[in-house]
Amino acid sequence: LSNTASKADHWFSAWPGTEAFLLLAIARLLILDGTWDAAFFERWVNWETFLRESRPDLEPVFANVGPALLELYAEYTPEAAARICGIDEDRLRIVARTIGEGLGGFASHTWRASSAGNEGGWMVARCLQFLTVLTGSVGTVGGTNANGWNKFMPVTPIHPEPQGRWNEMQWPIEYPLSHHEMSFLLPHFLKAGRGYLDTYFTRVYNPLWTNPDGFTWMEVLRDTDKIGCHVALTPTWNESAWFADYVLPMGIASERHDVASFETHNGRWIGFRQPVARRHRELDGETIQRTYEANPGEVWEEQEFFIDLSWRIAPDGSLGIRSQFESVQNPGTPLTLDEYYSMLFEGSVPGLPEAAEALGITPLEYMRRKGSFSLPGDQMQVYERDVPAADLEGAVRDADGVWRQPGTAGSHGSLEEITGHMPFIGDGSPAVDIDGEPKLGFPTPSRKLEFFSETIRDWGWPEYSMPTFIRSQVHWEDLDMSAGERILVPTFRIPTLIHTRSSNSQWLNEISHRHPLWLHPGDAEELGIEENGLVRITTRIGHFVIQAWRTEGIRPGVVAASHHMGRWRLEDDKARSWGTGKASIEQDGDGRWKLQREQGVEAYQSEDPDTGLIWWTDTGVHQNLTFPVQPDPVSGMHCWLQRVTVSPAEPGDAYGDVVVDTGASHRIFEEWLTKARPGPGPDGLRRPLWFARPVKPKATAYRYDA
Numbered sequence: 001l002s003n004t005a006s007k008a009d010h011w012f013s014a015w016p017g018t019e020a021f022l023l024l025a026i027a028r029l030l031i032l033d034g035t036w037d038a039a040f041f042e043r044w045v046n047w048e049t050f051l052r053e054s055r056p057d058l059e060p061v062f063a064n065v066g067p068a069l070l071e072l073y074a075e076y077t078p079e080a081a082a083r084i085c086g087i088d089e090d091r092l093r094i095v096a097r098t099i100g101e102g103l104g105g106f107a108s109h110t111w112r113a114s115s116a117g118n119e120g121g122w123m124v125a126r127c128l129q130f131l132t133v134l135t136g137s138v139g140t141v142g143g144t145n146a147n148g149w150n151k152f153m154p155v156t157p158i159h160p161e162p163q164g165r166w167n168e169m170q171w172p173i174e175y176p177l178s179h180h181e182m183s184f185l186l187p188h189f190l191k192a193g194r195g196y197l198d199t200y201f202t203r204v205y206n207p208l209w210t211n212p213d214g215f216t217w218m219e220v221l222r223d224t225d226k227i228g229c230h231v232a233l234t235p236t237w238n239e240s241a242w243f244a245d246y247v248l249p250m251g252i253a254s255e256r257h258d259v260a261s262f263e264t265h266n267g268r269w270i271g272f273r274q275p276v277a278r279r280h281r282e283l284d285g286e287t288i289q290r291t292y293e294a295n296p297g298e299v300w301e302e303q304e305f306f307i308d309l310s311w312r313i314a315p316d317g318s319l320g321i322r323s324q325f326e327s328v329q330n331p332g333t334p335l336t337l338d339e340y341y342s343m344l345f346e347g348s349v350p351g352l353p354e355a356a357e358a359l360g361i362t363p364l365e366y367m368r369r370k371g372s373f374s375l376p377g378d379q380m381q382v383y384e385r386d387v388p389a390a391d392l393e394g395a396v397r398d399a400d401g402v403w404r405q406p407g408t409a410g411s412h413g414s415l416e417e418i419t420g421h422m423p424f425i426g427d428g429s430p431a432v433d434i435d436g437e438p439k440l441g442f443p444t445p446s447r448k449l450e451f452f453s454e455t456i457r458d459w460g461w462p463e464y465s466m467p468t469f470i471r472s473q474v475h476w477e478d479l480d481m482s483a484g485e486r487i488l489v490p491t492f493r494i495p496t497l498i499h500t501r502s503s504n505s506q507w508l509n510e511i512s513h514r515h516p517l518w519l520h521p522g523d524a525e526e527l528g529i530e531e532n533g534l535v536r537i538t539t540r541i542g543h544f545v546i547q548a549w550r551t552e553g554i555r556p557g558v559v560a561a562s563h564h565m566g567r568w569r570l571e572d573d574k575a576r577s578w579g580t581g582k583a584s585i586e587q588d589g590d591g592r593w594k595l596q597r598e599q600g601v602e603a604y605q606s607e608d609p610d611t612g613l614i615w616w617t618d619t620g621v622h623q624n625l626t627f628p629v630q631p632d633p634v635s636g637m638h639c640w641l642q643r644v645t646v647s648p649a650e651p652g653d654a655y656g657d658v659v660v661d662t663g664a665s666h667r668i669f670e671e672w673l674t675k676a677r678p679g680p681g682p683d684g685l686r687r688p689l690w691f692a693r694p695v696k697p698k699a700t701a702y703r704y705d706a
Contacts, residue, residue: 001553003495010095013555014085016487016641017118017472023127024469025081026096028073030134031066035100037136038066043434044383044442045133050452054466072466084469086476086555099135105142106135112491112640120470122179122635130467133449139381148425149379150263152270157343158335160324162421166686166701169195173704176679176687177459178636181694184211185629187220188669190227199229203302204250206238209567210499212627212638213541213669215593215660218243218585233302236504237575239568249299251275256291256301257337259344268375270349272341272367275301279368291337307334338364351376387431387438401433402447409689409699410445418689418699425692445690455688460677461634473630474641476557484527488537488642489560490623497564503579503619506610513579513601514618515562516549519646522556524548527646534649537561539642540668542592542626542660545653559646565620566656568595576604576611581619581656591663595622597656625658628668633675680704 005011014022030036041047042062051060051068058064082089099106108131114124137143169189170181184207189195208217220226221243232244235252250256258273278294288294290308291301307325311334314321327333328343345352345363352373356366367373387403395403396411404411408428412418422428426443433439441447445455457465464470479485496502496512503509517535529535535548537559546561554560568583569575581600587593600617630639679686686704687693 001551002492010091012085012087012091012095014087015476015555016114016489016558017120017474017476018085018469019114019124020120020127020467021076021469022081022085022087022092023124023131024073024076024467025078025092026099027127027130027134027467028070028076029078029093029096030100030131031069031073033097033100035097035103036134037103038062040136040138041065041133044138044449046446046448046450046452049446049450049454050466053452053454053457076469099131102142103135104137104140106132106137106144107142108132108144116637117489117491117639117641118470118472118474119630119632119639120472120634121637121639122632123464123468123470127467127469130451133451138449139379139383141380145263145266145379146382147263149382150265150268152261152268152349152375153424154259154270154344154348157340157347158324158328159421161698162695162701163697164701166697169197171687171693173680173686174673174676174678175631175636176681176685177456177461177634177691179692180636182631182636183207184638185631185669187213187216188629188666190220190223191216191666196225197227199231200227201231201233202240202244203233204235206234206240208243209239209622209624212624212629212640213660213662213665214239214622214625216662216665218593219662233305235299236501237569237577241575242570248305249297250305251291251295251299251301255295255299257303257341266378266380268377268379269372270375271372274368274371301337303337303340341367349373349375383439383441385440387440391430392438395430397433400446402429402445403431403433403438404429412699415699415703422689422696422699424694424696425690427690443690455690456634459679459681459688464634472641473639474643479557479643481557484645484647486523486644486646487558488539488644489558490563490627490642491640492560492562493564494562497562499564502564503567503577506578509578509601510616513565513616513620514547515565515620516547518551518554518560519548520554520556520558521550521552523559523646524550527648529646529648534653534655536647536649536653537623537626538645538647539626539628541628541662541665542658544621544623544626544659545649545655545657546621546623547655559644561621561623563624566622566624567619568597568622576606577601578611578614579619581617583656590661592659592661593625594660595625595656595658597654619656621656622658625660628665628672630668630672631676633672633677 047062047065048060051058051064055068058068078089078092081092108128110125110128115121132138132144139145169186170183172182175182208214221230230244231246232241233248233250234241235250241247253273254276256275260271261269275291275295278288278291281294282288290304292298310321310325317323325335327335327339329339342364345367352363356363392403395405397403405428407417409418409422410427410429427445429447431438432441432447442449444450451466453465474487494512496508529548531550533548534545536543536545567580569580572582579601582598584596584598601614601619603612603614605612627642632639684704685702687702689702
């Protein structure tokens with residue numbers, strides 16, 4: 001029972017991993033009852049492709065779409081959903097009816113939960129979007145916007161050519177459709193002999209604690225045959241820093257320059273963070289060359305660090321690195337951040353130069369004084385925007401009404417024809433014809449919402465070309481409940497905690513410093529677990545010991561422990577904080593690692609007198625250590641939910657104990673790897689050219705060479 005659910009009119013506590021089935025049951029009822037926005041579906045969904053590819057027996061007219069959808073989803077009845085999902089059938093019908101009565105106003109959101117928890121979690125997000133589309137609620141007042149529509153990303157003023165090489169360690173061939181880089185698999189790739197890292201930067205990143213299977217991370221961070229040099233760039237001490245060659249303190253938000261933009265309202269804005277101490281001293285007339293001169297503790301801001309590092313790597317510029325960090329105003333000298341952000345705000349933020357000129361100041365000074373700028377215009381129904389003729393110059397309208405621009409991912413004879421930077425997402429096609437008018441559309445190959453995905457089909461997953469239900473790795477019908485098997489949900493969090501940053505916050509730790517295992521009273525009785533008793537949670541690679549909390553706020557058959565807890569340090573008088581306990585790490589004769597809590601957090605003397613007022617001792621349990629990597633075969637997302645055995649603690653168990661067999665974890669990595677369907681895909685590519693990817697390489701780098 002989350003904070004959100006406690007305020008809801010209806011709460012579905014579905015079996016974890018069955019959410020897609022629930023959503024498709026609602027979708028079927030909308031179509032069956034005629035309470036779907038057929039006009040929006042006809043205008044903005046690739047229904048012609050759906051009929052042509054999945055129902056060639058039907059005439060390709062829109063009148064056949066509704067009946068075809070009902071046949072496709074015939075099994076997703078309320079009765080079936082009630083059984084599969086463990087929910088109330090009548091409540092499902094009520095919710096479906098309510099959604100159908102509010103076309104255009106269906107607002108939805110998905111975060112960790114099922115999307116990051118289950119094998120097939122990405123399909124849950126797709127099925128939720130299906131409801132948004134069926135109700136015509138895409139970008140409408142009261143509806144749901146694509147998250148990127150309300151964020152502003154300025155074009156960097158110095159834009160180096162994209163790199164020409166593909167990073168197999170981050171974007172492996174097994175996962176051509178992954179949404180993000182596969183960084184959590186890095187230690188297993190190193191152990192498998194796929195490569196060697198000469199120098200590895202962990203930038204505000206604590207992989208040993210945050211990621212699953214942290215002991216495998218520890219092994220490779222300690223192995224110089226796999227990682228030559230590990231540099232931890234971190235504003236606060238963390239568990240991975242214990243195994244770094246260099247720990248370099250990086251500035252937090254008030255100690256560095258940075259731009260930010262988030263989805264907060266119907267519009268877009270850009271914010272400007274500044275190093276407060278530096279700015280204050282400059283206003284007093286001082287000249288500061290580098291931010292570390294003003295920051296407490298000589299803390300660097302990372303932009304200046306990498307600028308200076310680039311000049312030291314190639315002082316004569318022969319490697320081509322220095323030129324990317326060289327001043328435009330003063331060639332032969334390093335770029336300064338004042339110059340960089342002056343160029344950014346003058347040339348990349350629409351409306352800002354004019355707003356600054358009206359005040360008689362520069363755009364940089366405007367952002368220094370005000371801290372943010374709201375871009376003109378709203379972001380409703382972005383896809384309906386008319387595309388001006390100038391943007392269609394040189395483009396050719398294809399048979400499907402898409403305006404293709406030669407020399408882009410959407411229209412090319414060879415990869416060599418695609419030069420420069422490809423767009424972050426999309427294939428470079430500028431528009432799609434809708435009723436004879438060129439509209440902006442969506443960043444898909446069809447420029448429409450793709451109910452039938454030819455990309456997914458062509459890249460080896462035809463059974464997932466349309467929204468469907470994927471049975472997860474923790475499906476409740478596969479569990480042996482009588483033997484103590486349960487589903488562990490480690491992806492929720494106490495609202496006062498946030499990732500690795502919580503242990504550095506005095507007040508948040510005082511409020512929340514323990515995370516007992518949520519356990520239904522019925523399960524507790526069946527499993528023989530006492531009130532507040534110790535529990536052993538056994539995963540496929542080890543176990544951890546935690547305290548139980550009986551509550552009816554969780555469904556029977558499921559247990560849960562909030563993440564963001566279980567912080568530790570290895571030395572008694574170093575790296576202390578508000579939330580780290582002293583721990584020891586040992587390896588037994590069988591090669592298993594054991595983390596053991598020696599003492600909790602306690603009061604200590606420091607420059608901050610409040611550290612002497614710490615009254616709590618608990619710091620939680622580092623549960624992530626016991627989770628094997630479970631990359632989704634399609635999306636590559638780690639599937640966080642665990643199939644575990646829940647039992648009372650055994651003799652010798654102590655609160656906070658963690659035991660892991662990294663040999664078993666590597667075997668499970670190999671097991672999940674066999675579920676993938678590796679590329680290359682069509683035309684011998686490593687990945688679809690139109691898929692989003694940060695820092696896209698050259699188009700020619702997408703060509704797979706075994």
